[in-house]
Amino acid sequence: MVTTRKGTKNGQSLAERMTSIRDVVQRINEPQALDVNTQHLQDMGGVEAVLELLGTDPDHGVEDTTVEERREMFGSNLLPSTPRKTFWQLFVDTFDDATLQILIVAAIVSLIIGIYDDPATGYVEGVAILTACLIVSVVTALNDYQKESQFRELSAANDDIDVVVVRSGKFKSIPVGEIVVGDLVCLEAGDAIPCDGVLVNYDGLEVDESALTGEPEEINKDAETDPFLLSGCTAIAGSGRFVAIAVGKNSQWGVIKSHLEKEQDATPLQEKLDDMAAMIGYVGMAAAAATFVAMMCIKIFVDPGYLKDVSVFKHALDAFIIGVTIVVVAVPEGLPLAVTISLAYSTKQMLKDQNLIRHLAACETMGNATNICSDKTGTLTENRMTVVRGIFANVRDNVCKKPLKISPAAREIILEGFACCSTAKILPPPPHKKDEINFDSRPQLVGSKTEAAMLLLARSDWGSKDDTDKRREEANFGKEGGSRLFPFSSIRKRMTVLVNKGESNWTMYHKGAAELILENCTMYTDIDGNEQPMTSEKRKFFEDVIQEFAGDALRCIAMCHRNNVNKLVKNIADITLSQCEQKLEKEMCLDALVGIADPLRSDVVDAVATCQRAGIFVRMVTGDNLQTARAIAKQAGILTEGGLSMTGEEFRKLSPAKLDEILPKLQVLARSSPEDKHILVQRLNGGLIPETREEWEEAHPNRDYDKERDLLLPGYKEEWEKSRGGVGEVVGVTGDGTNDGPALKAADVGLSMGLSGTDVAKNASDIIIMDDKFSSIVRAVLWGRSVFDNIRKFLQFQLTVNVVALTITFLSALVGYDPPLNAVMMLWVNLIMDTMGALALGTEPPQMELLDRRPYKRDASLISLPMWRNILIQATYQLGLLVYLLNKGPKLYNCEDGSIHHFTIIFNAFVFCQVFNEFNAREIGDRFDPMGALGKSPMFLMVIAFTVLAQWSIVEYGGDFTQTTPLTLEEWRTTVGYGAMSIPIGFIMRLVPVSEDPASFAGVPGKLWVEKKPNHWLGALMVALIPFLAAIVYQLAWEVEELKH
Secondary structure: OOOOOOOOEOOEOOOOOHHHHHHHHHHHOOOOOHHHHHHHHHHHOHHHHHHHHHOOEOOOEEOHHHHHHHHHHHOOOOOOOOOOOOHHHHHHHHHHOHHHHHHHHHHHHHHHHHHHHOOOOOOHHHHHHHHHHHHHHHHHHHHHHHHHHHOOOOOHHHHOOEEEEEEOOEEEEEEHHHOOOOOEEEEEOOOEOOOEEEEEEEEEEEEEOHHHHOOOOEEEOEOOOEOEEOOOOEEEEEEEEEEEEEOHHHOHHHHHHHHHOOOOOOOHHHHHHHHHHHHHHHHHHHHHHHHHHHHHHHHHHHOOHHHOOOOHHHHHHHHHHHHHHHHHHHOOOOHHHHHHHHHHHHHHHHHHOOEEEOOHHHHHHHHHOOEEEEOHHHHHEOOOOEEEEEEEOOEEEOOOOOOOOOOHHHHHHHHHHHHHOOOOEEEOOOOOOOOOOOOOOOOEEEOOHHHHHHHHHHHOHHHOOOOHHHHHHHHOOOOOOOOEEEEEEOOOOEEEEEEEOOOOOEEEEEEEEHHHHHHOEEEEEOOOOOEEEOOHHHHHHHHHHHHHHHHOOOEEEEEEEEOOHHHOOOOHHHOOHHHHHHHHOOOEEEEEEEEEEOOEOOOHHHHHHHHHHOOOEEEEEOOOOHHHHHHHHHHHOOOOOOOEEEEHHHHHOOOHHHHHHHOOOEEEEEOOOHHHHHHHHHHHHOOOOOOOHHHHHHHOOOOOHHHHOOOOOOOOHHHHHHHHOOOOOOEEEEEOOHHHHHHHHHOOEEEEEOOOOOHHHHHHOOEEEOOOOHHHHHHHHHHHHHHHHHHHHHHHHHHHHHHHHHHHHHHHHHOOOOOOOOHHHHHHHHHHHHHHHHHHHOOOOOOHHHHHOOOEOOOOOOOOHHHHHHHHHHHHHHHHHHHHHHHHHHHHHOOOOOOHHHHHHHHHHHHHHHHHHHHHOOOOOOOOOOOOOHHHOHHHHHHHHHHHHHHHHHHHHOHHHHOOOOOOHHHHHHHHHHHHOHHHHHHHHOOOOOOOOHHHEOOOOOOOOOOOOOOOHHHHHHHHHHHHHHHHHHHHHHHHHHHHO
16 A cells, blocks of 8 residues: 555545645646656656645545645646636727727717807717717627627536545546545546546556647557656547646646736737827817917907907817817817727638627727747648558558559458558538538548548548448458457557458458558558568668658558468457567568648638738747647748747747747747747737736746746736837638637737637637638638728828817917808718718728738738828818818809808818718829729618718708708809819829838838838928918918908
């Protein structure tokens, strides 16, 4: 007996050994460090020493009386989950947006002063803005609530399972949450492993660890090579017992789950919008303050005639009201609505491109991703072992797609071996439900993925769609007088079947690790199906093939046979495995060498190249070995000349500063743990990186903060910000396994796989790739850039109107003149700018040339230099037109100066300036193509048509409500013509050589990227416009003087 039944060791109680237990568990339970963990386990004396330390009897388990003590010391096997937010909470959360906050404050002030100043209609502007804010908040909260409903974590019912443990010598079925450290847990095929543990005894136990490692291989568990069982994985064959060493949040799955509870910071778009709102708010308040000061100075120091009868208090109140008006005009109240509309529209369209968006903001963020950290298995590869190369009957096949040109006799030998020497099964795909969006139409594989690959080859066109099931059935395995099977053993690395072909004719088929099988072959099958002697030259040829396959990271399996084996033993029906090894598994005939791999998806190479052209750094992060990872990365185009690859063990030893040095070249991270992937993402984008001493110490228990904070990854916030100026990368992470969850959560955009992804991965992600294709990620980037540009198009359009309205209000206030557009007119203009503009410009479809530029930096301004050029020139034209019509309008149109007729003409011209400028706004750079691809923008055309029709109705039938009067055909023609001048001005303004600031771009320069030198044309342009603006002010002042007389 290893331990005493009272749970003591050398007289020590369990509590006295608590520190030792935790230290041992930490040393033997490092993620993705099997060799190190095994060595530590052996050094301490193996599982017997662990049992003794934990006070666990290998036959009787722990004493019932110690269970509660263990739970108090080492925790329970329960994982806390974040409670779901209610709709009201989500609704309240939407008001964290800085733009909405500024709008609401401005709206409330506008509402109060508006009602005070004009009780009849003064409330209109404030109510309109508050309504817009309410719509944005409700739509956003509804969307978040619906998505949360669709993608909640695994239900409590799924977690509510029972496990069998041995306590006090008795088998007990207990809820999984009641397991404690030291429990002896029983495991059968099909059981989920509930906690981390070390094997005590086992019988053919095989475990699927893909949920934690991401790799599609079954792991054979034994005491010598791999005795560790990890929570979150599944037993797929055999049985066993293990002692629990880590439960709940301390288990490997618990560590992953804890990372999923932390939320990421604001998205890059949200940061830009917040900065933009703050900047516009400051400008608006500065303009309002300047207006107030200027108006008060005019009253106090100049006191012109039109202010003689106005008291200082009344004038101060008027100046304050105008100041509030300027702030309201300055803030782009349609911006949140434009963002919401653009994102919501793109979300629906992206679903057609196999991108299911869980969080709206992720749609735009993906467009400016500078790094993509991709999992290998299931993302870059098909997550299905496949025969990709081989030698069949001495004939080489480098494709394994078309029927091989060998004799029927040779083909029959190989197909018989594939079908019979296997325990795998191929099942039809599951039935397709009507409401199921993502559906895997491929056959289901049961059993060994390697054996299934050979069965799939036989059932494909290569094997003329051979009926492997029929061959197996005819072999009569397991029946009296039927064929015999000795299944694959990880120790022997081979399997054998003895097939009864009748009439006392038994054939042995044998397969396994190629280098071992070849040693026992003295013949080989030729193209005609005949057996030929294995000469030294031919053996050398096959050895070279095996080396070639291994060098290309292929799993090399040999298939051979031996005829009439019944003549070599007396009673073949009673033969044992030992006898089979000694008498039959030699002097065999080699039939085939197959190279098996999880092949690249067909779209990956082009998709990776497109990402790289778009300035995105693609990295592979996988749990697979370094050789395989490098081979796949080279095939995909990820690992390039000069690129670095390393293992997770090497990665963990780096200091933050050293990692920063190699990050620009690090392209492959192999044998990585979930924590490695999480740290890599943290270091790239700064998300969830420890900010305080307490957070650092929580991430690094029992480590010295003062001495080691600069030595341990991922570093800390202050150091990280200093190392890169506070600006991190925008990181997209792809993954399909539970192991990918923390990195998906820490990324700016997490992309999970819809077909092969686990629920945990989908839950932690922002976008679900419905078809599991890497090319769909490229579509996500394209749509993201389209959303970003559409928001900028809207900004360019709206800010042009804002600049005009702000300037005309400011200048009018200075000279004591009421603005030419009344409140209702301005409300309609705002409607054109806000809802109509958002619908028109926010729903523009993506153009493929968006992928020919680099992504924008996280701190790049939303408004580029070319956009400022476009805004200023168009605004200057519109200001000039307004002043011109104020001055010359009465003479041109034979109307009374300042009359409703006069202002209707100004109003109509101003509105059509916006209509035609909307065409200009479709391009934010130097390209002039206002009518391009209009057929692909039906929403734009509908908005323009509605705006024109509504404008005609307002002018012709608005009457007293809108203070408008019908216009003649000639007046319509000329005012529309004034607006249409925005189009040629749009062409001329793009000739002014202003280009994007190269410093605003991030990422790797794409192949089509041509670096432009920074220029100072924008400053020169503003200087050139000063005389023109001065002329406008002078003309406006002269007009006011004329009106006084």
